[in-house]
Amino acid sequence: MGLALLADSGVYMSMNPKKTLIALSGLGVVAIVTLVITADRTHKGLAAELVISNADIGIPGVSKMYAARLFNRGWWSIRVSRCDFVDDTLSPGKSVAYAVQRWDRAVGQWKTVVESSLSDFCKPYPLGIVKARSTSGLLWPGQSLSSGDEATAARVPCDVGDRGRFVVFVGAPGNYAMAVSTRDFVIDEHPQTDISLRLRH
Numbered sequence: 001m002g003l004a005l006l007a008d009s010g011v012y013m014s015m016n017p018k019k020t021l022i023a024l025s026g027l028g029v030v031a032i033v034t035l036v037i038t039a040d041r042t043h044k045g046l047a048a049e050l051v052i053s054n055a056d057i058g059i060p061g062v063s064k065m066y067a068a069r070l071f072n073r074g075w076w077s078i079r080v081s082r083c084d085f086v087d088d089t090l091s092p093g094k095s096v097a098y099a100v101q102r103w104d105r106a107v108g109q110w111k112t113v114v115e116s117s118l119s120d121f122c123k124p125y126p127l128g129i130v131k132a133r134s135t136s137g138l139l140w141p142g143q144s145l146s147s148g149d150e151a152t153a154a155r156v157p158c159d160v161g162d163r164g165r166f167v168v169f170v171g172a173p174g175n176y177a178m179a180v181s182t183r184d185f186v187i188d189e190h191p192q193t194d195i196s197l198r199l200r201h
Contacts, residue, residue: 043170043178045074046139050166050182057151061192065149068166068182070096070139077138080170082145083122086131097121097173098147100155103163103184110165113155116173154191162187 051067072078083095099115122134139145152164163184171178 043078043180045072045076045141046078046080046170046180047071047073048166048168048180048182050185051146051149052185053149055149059151059154059191059193062151062154062189064151064153064189066152066164066166066185067149068096068098068147068168069144070146070168070170070180071144072139072141074141077140078170079136080139080145081134081136081172084133084135085122085124085129088127088130090130094145095122095148096145097169099167099169099174099179100150100152101165101167101181102158103165113158113164115167116169118173121173151191153187153189158187160187160190 048068048070051069053065053067054063055065056063057065070080081097083097085093085095087093097116100113101110102113103109104111122132124130124132147166147168152158158164163186165184166182167176167179168181169175169179
């Protein structure tokens, strides 16, 4: 039999180690259930980071690709909507839904240029995705998911000198109440053609 001290009375009482173990196990289960429930209702602890890379994708005048990467910087797992896909090289991958916004100087607010929606997110397209499934899953501390690269500078009405940013949807595509934004960036190039070209890769 173990002994436990009642702090306010100075009296010792015996405790059953087996019962103590059961009580602690019960508390552990409650803690895990609480974390799982919280994972579905919060995006605190998530951060969206901007990723810029150089690439030649065949658009004259455009040499940069932009993407957002969603990181879990918190202490618990968080449920995130995502796309599980197979690309045209038959490689599996995962991506998150997002929007691209442009700062409208005339009205002093962010305006959406393009956004993922429930109807078009996670759909196959030529020379990109051959198989896709929209789902959700837990993003554990330290893990990240990417939006995938795109030629943001080639989007209309983006122009040289404009400020842009990505908004990553943690919940359903298009749900800004459950979303996080990257820092803004300045567009410094413009396509030298009027031909409609593929922007997402």
